[in-house]
Amino acid sequence: MTAKWEKQSGSLGVLTYEAPAEAFDKAVDQAFKKVVKTLNTPGFRKGKMPRAMFNKMYGEEALYQDALDILYKDTIEQAVVESGMEPIALDNIDVETLEKGKPVAFKVTFVIEPEAELGEYKGLEYTAVETNVSDEDVDAELKTLQERGAELVVKEDGAIEEGDTVVFDFAGFKGEEQFEGGTAENYTLVIGSGNFIPGFEEQMIGLKAGDQKDLDVTFPAEYHAEDLAGEAVTFKVTIHEIKSQELPELNDEFAKDMDEEVSSLDELKAKIRTRLENSRKQEADASMRDELVEAATKNAKVDLPEVMVENEVERMIQEFTQRIQSQGINLDMYFQLTGSTEEAMREEMKEQAEERVKARLVLKQIVTEEKIEVTEEEAKAELASMSELYNIPADQLETMLAPQGGLDTLKGDLQFRKAIDVLVDNAKAK
Numbered sequence: 001m002t003a004k005w006e007k008q009s010g011s012l013g014v015l016t017y018e019a020p021a022e023a024f025d026k027a028v029d030q031a032f033k034k035v036v037k038t039l040n041t042p043g044f045r046k047g048k049m050p051r052a053m054f055n056k057m058y059g060e061e062a063l064y065q066d067a068l069d070i071l072y073k074d075t076i077e078q079a080v081v082e083s084g085m086e087p088i089a090l091d092n093i094d095v096e097t098l099e100k101g102k103p104v105a106f107k108v109t110f111v112i113e114p115e116a117e118l119g120e121y122k123g124l125e126y127t128a129v130e131t132n133v134s135d136e137d138v139d140a141e142l143k144t145l146q147e148r149g150a151e152l153v154v155k156e157d158g159a160i161e162e163g164d165t166v167v168f169d170f171a172g173f174k175g176e177e178q179f180e181g182g183t184a185e186n187y188t189l190v191i192g193s194g195n196f197i198p199g200f201e202e203q204m205i206g207l208k209a210g211d212q213k214d215l216d217v218t219f220p221a222e223y224h225a226e227d228l229a230g231e232a233v234t235f236k237v238t239i240h241e242i243k244s245q246e247l248p249e250l251n252d253e254f255a256k257d258m259d260e261e262v263s264s265l266d267e268l269k270a271k272i273r274t275r276l277e278n279s280r281k282q283e284a285d286a287s288m289r290d291e292l293v294e295a296a297t298k299n300a301k302v303d304l305p306e307v308m309v310e311n312e313v314e315r316m317i318q319e320f321t322q323r324i325q326s327q328g329i330n331l332d333m334y335f336q337l338t339g340s341t342e343e344a345m346r347e348e349m350k351e352q353a354e355e356r357v358k359a360r361l362v363l364k365q366i367v368t369e370e371k372i373e374v375t376e377e378e379a380k381a382e383l384a385s386m387s388e389l390y391n392i393p394a395d396q397l398e399t400m401l402a403p404q405g406g407l408d409t410l411k412g413d414l415q416f417r418k419a420i421d422v423l424v425d426n427a428k429a430k
Helices: 021-036 051-058 060-083 135-148 200-204 252-258 265-299 306-325 331-338 342-369 376-390 394-404 407-425
Strands: 003-007 012-019 087-097 104-112 151-154 165-174 177-190 212-218 232-246
Touching: 003 060, 012 060, 012 087, 021 051, 021 060, 021 104, 051 060, 060 087, 060 104, 087 306, 135 265, 177 232, 200 212, 200 232, 252 265, 265 342, 265 407, 306 331, 306 342, 342 407, 376 394, 376 407, 394 407
Parallel strands: none
Antiparallel strands: 003 012, 012 104, 087 104, 151 232, 165 177, 165 232, 212 232
16 A cells, blocks of 8 residues: 655645555455345345346446445555554545556545644743742641641530531521421531521621521522522521630640651741742742743644644543542533533633643644654653652553553653743743
8 A cells, every 4th residue: 555645734634545456346345245234135035135136236336335435444544554644533535546456546634733833932921920938828837737636625605706616406487488408407517617608607606505596698699599599588596516626736746746757846847838938939830831831822823623622622521520520420410510511611611722732732843843852761761750759660650651652652741841941941030
């Protein structure tokens, strides 16, 4: 087989190749075996009609379209590999030559990945992000750790305050009638969490254990239950128990409880400062790189085929589905809970998908312009780094990556990283 392809303007490419005459003859035989099973011919059982009689009654040409379909499916993959092209989607198929005893010439038009026309990508500006860590930042982190180690202690005589945990009964009334779903016993609520409709938690502040009170509130206009949306209601509440947080004392013992690698509160503070500094530097670096890629993408021109955007949306939906499945929710359940639809989700994702695809094409073109290469050793080093990060043996990780292209995929990722390094090395802070 001789296959070649030629790039056309925009995002189309034409692949031409010839399939051997004997391959077409074989496809015609297969087409006959398929068609004859459907024919009811007097004097013959279904599927037993002789080939010669079929040709006499219908003509062999009646099999050609099915035969061409079979031949195309049998040969296109080899032709694509031989030509070296990387098609994204099929656009059109033409048969240029079809003659008994001669090779069949196919002309196939594919949608291919377009090349980005780069604009300015060196000397770009980015917004510098502050990475310094103040004493207040460290104290705030300590406060979080302190609250995490807090114990809930029952208030014997005190009143409800912001942050307290309250156990209570409530019953909701619309006018004189209780409404469905508005009643609970021994319900636990953290005051200030915002879990109840606006105005509910605020009115509980100041109450004591054993108190009863009517709370007048109004449901939001966009509330999911239509019969309650925007309605004024009354909740009758009975307070059973109030618990407040008892914070542990900030001392060396607290520090050792929070982190067994430190022996004093000062050491814990120093460790928190270092962690916050590293985190902020990583965030600042990620922000800078994202901003530079966005700027280089904005400066470039790319004629995106719609199918590339659709494929990216599909990938984004798969990513989203995997994320919510890890939380025990499937896509249908998500749509029911949010009142959304797959069509609406696709439309919302479309703009982001376009930006993703365009950015990828821009980085790929920078790789070409800058002649960026990645060695086998660099790919192996990246695999070793991933092995250490995920605690998975390198050979096992390489096997896991094989369906996605293995080391070649890693090389591609590293090329993109190096392309972004080019943007960084030539950029300047605003």
